[in-house]
Amino acid sequence: MPDTVLAVTDVVAGYNPSLPILRGISLDVREGEIVTVLGPNGAGKSTLIKAIAGLVGITEGTVRFGARDITGLETHTLIRAGVAYVPQTENVFARLSVEENLALGSLHNSDAYDAQRRRVLDLFPDLERLGHLAAGKLSGGQRQMVAVGRALMAAPTLLMVDEPSAGLSPKLAQVVFSQLVQVRDSGVTILMVEQNARAALQISDRGYVLAEGQEKVHGDAASLLTNPEVGELYLGSKARYVRA
Amino acid sequence: MIQFVADGIVNAALIALGAIGLSMTYNILRFANFAQGEILTTGAYMTLFLVTVMGAGIGSMGPIAFGWPLLISIAFAIGATSLVVLAVDWLLFRQLRDKTASRITLIMAAFGVSLMGRNLTTLIAGGEPYYYDFYIPKSVEIFTGVKVRPDDLAILAIAVIAFVILFAFVNRTSMGRQMRAVAENPTLARINGIDVRAVIRWTWIIGASLATVAGALLGHNTQLRPEMGFDMLLPMFAALILGGATNLYGTILGAVVIGLTEALAVAVGLSGYRAAVTFMVMISFLVVRPHGLLGEKE
Amino acid sequence: MEGILSFLIFFLIFTSFYSLSSLGLNLQWGFTGLFNVGIVGFFAIGAYTSAIITGPAYPDTLIGGLDLWFPLGFIGAMITAGIAAFIIGFVTLRLREDFLAISTFGIAVSIQLVTLNFEALTRGPNGMYSLPRPLSGFFESRTLDNLLYLILCVAIIVVVYWAFERMVRSPWGRVLRSIREDEVAAAALGKNVFAMRLQSFVVGSSVMGLAGALYANFQGFISPADFLPIFTFQVFVMLIVGGSGNNLGALLGGLVVWGIWSGSDQLIASVLPPTIQTQAAAARIVFIGLVLALMLLYRPSGILRERRIVSSEARLP
Numbered sequence: 001m002p003d004t005v006l007a008v009t010d011v012v013a014g015y016n017p018s019l020p021i022l023r024g025i026s027l028d029v030r031e032g033e034i035v036t037v038l039g040p041n042g043a044g045k046s047t048l049i050k051a052i053a054g055l056v057g058i059t060e061g062t063v064r065f066g067a068r069d070i071t072g073l074e075t076h077t078l079i080r081a082g083v084a085y086v087p088q089t090e091n092v093f094a095r096l097s098v099e100e101n102l103a104l105g106s107l108h109n110s111d112a113y114d115a116q117r118r119r120v121l122d123l124f125p126d127l128e129r130l131g132h133l134a135a136g137k138l139s140g141g142q143r144q145m146v147a148v149g150r151a152l153m154a155a156p157t158l159l160m161v162d163e164p165s166a167g168l169s170p171k172l173a174q175v176v177f178s179q180l181v182q183v184r185d186s187g188v189t190i191l192m193v194e195q196n197a198r199a200a201l202q203i204s205d206r207g208y209v210l211a212e213g214q215e216k217v218h219g220d221a222a223s224l225l226t227n228p229e230v231g232e233l234y235l236g237s238k239a240r241y242v243r244a
Numbered sequence: 245m246i247q248f249v250a251d252g253i254v255n256a257a258l259i260a261l262g263a264i265g266l267s268m269t270y271n272i273l274r275f276a277n278f279a280q281g282e283i284l285t286t287g288a289y290m291t292l293f294l295v296t297v298m299g300a301g302i303g304s305m306g307p308i309a310f311g312w313p314l315l316i317s318i319a320f321a322i323g324a325t326s327l328v329v330l331a332v333d334w335l336l337f338r339q340l341r342d343k344t345a346s347r348i349t350l351i352m353a354a355f356g357v358s359l360m361g362r363n364l365t366t367l368i369a370g371g372e373p374y375y376y377d378f379y380i381p382k383s384v385e386i387f388t389g390v391k392v393r394p395d396d397l398a399i400l401a402i403a404v405i406a407f408v409i410l411f412a413f414v415n416r417t418s419m420g421r422q423m424r425a426v427a428e429n430p431t432l433a434r435i436n437g438i439d440v441r442a443v444i445r446w447t448w449i450i451g452a453s454l455a456t457v458a459g460a461l462l463g464h465n466t467q468l469r470p471e472m473g474f475d476m477l478l479p480m481f482a483a484l485i486l487g488g489a490t491n492l493y494g495t496i497l498g499a500v501v502i503g504l505t506e507a508l509a510v511a512v513g514l515s516g517y518r519a520a521v522t523f524m525v526m527i528s529f530l531v532v533r534p535h536g537l538l539g540e541k542e
Numbered sequence: 543m544e545g546i547l548s549f550l551i552f553f554l555i556f557t558s559f560y561s562l563s564s565l566g567l568n569l570q571w572g573f574t575g576l577f578n579v580g581i582v583g584f585f586a587i588g589a590y591t592s593a594i595i596t597g598p599a600y601p602d603t604l605i606g607g608l609d610l611w612f613p614l615g616f617i618g619a620m621i622t623a624g625i626a627a628f629i630i631g632f633v634t635l636r637l638r639e640d641f642l643a644i645s646t647f648g649i650a651v652s653i654q655l656v657t658l659n660f661e662a663l664t665r666g667p668n669g670m671y672s673l674p675r676p677l678s679g680f681f682e683s684r685t686l687d688n689l690l691y692l693i694l695c696v697a698i699i700v701v702v703y704w705a706f707e708r709m710v711r712s713p714w715g716r717v718l719r720s721i722r723e724d725e726v727a728a729a730a731l732g733k734n735v736f737a738m739r740l741q742s743f744v745v746g747s748s749v750m751g752l753a754g755a756l757y758a759n760f761q762g763f764i765s766p767a768d769f770l771p772i773f774t775f776q777v778f779v780m781l782i783v784g785g786s787g788n789n790l791g792a793l794l795g796g797l798v799v800w801g802i803w804s805g806s807d808q809l810i811a812s813v814l815p816p817t818i819q820t821q822a823a824a825a826r827i828v829f830i831g832l833v834l835a836l837m838l839l840y841r842p843s844g845i846l847r848e849r850r851i852v853s854s855e856a857r858l859p
Contacts, residue, residue, distance in 0.1 A: 079437035360831035363824035
């Protein structure tokens with residue numbers, strides 16, 4: 001049984017303490033897994049990741065990273081602890097070059113900079129030739145690569161990604177998903193939030209479905225793909241969720 | 245007529261040195277620091293104090309009417325002024341930031357600090373003008389009809405050296421990168437492990453250091469008065485706006501334009517109005533091109 | 543007894559100038575969220591306009607000296623201050639709030655330079671003298687004379703206060719407050735955010751100009767040295783102490799802060815030796831700056847909190 005990398009227990013969180021968005025969420029991520037969090041808009045998926053990252057206040061519950069309690073940890077200490085986060089929007093420094101973006105990723109890992117940079121470039125070979133361009137001038141898919149690449153520069157144990165396929169064409173989205181599988185294969189555990197349920201579940205080990213700030217369904221990815229309850233939560237009907 | 249260019253460039257160099265700090269606090273701390281003038285003044289008076297304490301005058305280097313004693317005093321004054329600035333941030337601005345104060349509250353606090361600073365200077369040093377040393381500037385004619393003073397060239401050289409060091413720091417060091425990252429997106433910076441508080445400290449230190457140099461050289465070039473930095477505030481803001489608030493190179497370019505404009509105003513007999521002329525130029529830019537010469541369109 | 547009464551009347555007249563300016567700032571900043579760092583500029587414009595309109599013709603000025611009836615001076619002051627505000631506001635209100643702060647700062651500096659240098663209009667540093675005092679000459683006693691002027695000032699304040707209270711309770715005021723709270727939402731509802739801010743800015747500045755005119759015609763003599771940045775600072779402190787967003791707070795703040803100011807003035811003048819009086823004056827400013835900093839840190843809402851204003855058209859259940 002692989003170790004639990006991340007354990008979220010009964011977390012209540014929100015931007016405003018009197019108005020919680022997450023109303024008692026529990027989930028866990030085990031070593032080497034890709035776990036996806038799904039759910040309709042407003043369910044609190046992004047808020048969950050932001051709460052783990054310390055950007056949204058947690059009023060109840062705990063978050064454990066390995067043996068360490070990281071509930072309410074200050075955001076800038078997260079990466080040093082081994083948790084990397086790729087937000088959905090504004091996830092690169094547009095005015096800095098690709099190389100500079102990557103260099104910023106390894107602030108706390110500077111000894112291993114060259115080795116890690118090599119690993120990231122092996123994973124995303126395109127980044128090498130884009131090196132000196134300002135990140136803001138890249139296409140959506142390229143920017144996504146920079147964002148994930150930068151997160152990997154810190155050699156994290158856990159990578160949290162918020163909607164990696166957002167704004168990308170289906171073909172590019174597939175590329176991104178296959179890249180995430182490669183990332184996992186290189187030894188990084190992944191917690192992912194996604195709107196594109198089908199494609200995400202196809203690369204995941206397990207999934208959780210959130211709605212209205214609470215976790216409604218969870219299980220291994222294969223069963224979720226054919227679970228009618230999932231379809232209901234998304235589409236509000238008893239339709240089987242077979243189409244992406 | 246070209247004389248005004250020579251005069252204007254020196255003016256521009258001093259405005260630029262002071263405006264860099266203004267630009268950095270604007271982009272990284274996200275407020276218009278109305279107390280920036282006071283940092284210049286404090287730097288100038290700290291230098292005066294050190295020159296007096298050292299007792300060796302300000303020295304000379306060939307035809308230049310200042311030398312190592314002044315430069316060493318400036319170096320120490322940089323340290324002293326930085327400490328004062330960090331203390332004020334810690335006592336006031338950081339508390340306000342922690343209470344998520346609005347931009348306007350921060351500006352108001354800066355205004356208060358500015359007023360207090362000017363009056364503290366009057367309190368401690370008195371309101372009459374001071375001089376580092378008495379000297380008679382000798383002009384040298386470099387080509388027909390244009391006279392420059394060796395001191396002006398020295399000031400220019402110091403400013404250029406300062407800018408070269410500044411841009412090397414901003415573009416090539418890790419902290420420089422972190423500062424640029426925070427200026428662009430503080431949340432993403434924190435996600436990447438950047439300690440924004442350390443970045444803020446460096447921002448104050450760099451701004452204060454350059455402002456100290458500006459204040460001391462301004463004091464040497466003219467005189468020291470409690471209002472000296474405050475009088476530079478409008479030109480510095482104008483340089484910031486003209487250049488495009490988000491771009492450091494723009495700030496220097498803006499300072500050049502303002503410096504030349506003020507010198508031109510003096511040359512055509514509008515000396516008393518030169519701050520008003522600066523203001524008109526600034527307003528014109530706000531109307532026509534609010535993102536400045538090198539800034540990004542919003 | 544007459545001495546104290548005389549002093550009190552004088553004190554209250556000066557309070558009026560400040561309180562009126564404070565009301566104007568409250569409209570701009572308290573209700574609309576506009577940061578006007580150039581209050582003294584508009585005050586000066588009003589003062590000099592009234593001086594030019596109501597003052598005698600001086601031998602060395604080319605313009606002015608119209609020697610007209612004082613209400614024209616007051617109205618003229620409001621108009622010129624309003625026009626200046628319109629120009630500045632038109633240019634900068636579309637931009638970020640810091641740009642308004644910087645621009646209003648610039649205009650105050652520029653106005654000061656104009657008063658110093660444009661001698662054909664303002665007699666430069668020599669100032670303008672022999673400005674007529676409205677309603678004077680009815681009484682022999684100076685005190686009663688001043689009392690009459692005080693009544694005039696208070697009457698004007700009452701009118702402006704009443705007008706402002708009506709304005710903020712009107713539909714216009716409601717929209718203004720919604721703009722201050724959430725500009726994006728207000729714009730989405732189709733409200734012309736820019737126009738409303740401009741209106742607020744112009745009206746507030748006009749009132750500051752009026753205060754300047756009242757000052758000029760009371761003093762009888764004005765010069766550039768009367769209009770220094772400290773005035774802007776004093777008015778802000780008054781509003782912050784009294785309570786921004788509350789018109790009564792604006793008036794109260796004027797009274798309290800001016801009380802502290804002139805009280806300490808008296809103290810310095812009578813207790814301290816003349817040699818350190820400049821230092822003492824500087825110390826007083828440092829102290830006021832500290833008061834401001836402390837208020838911003840610990841009680842930013844002021845003495846009188848902003849009242850929840852119920853609009854005149856709201857129907858209560």
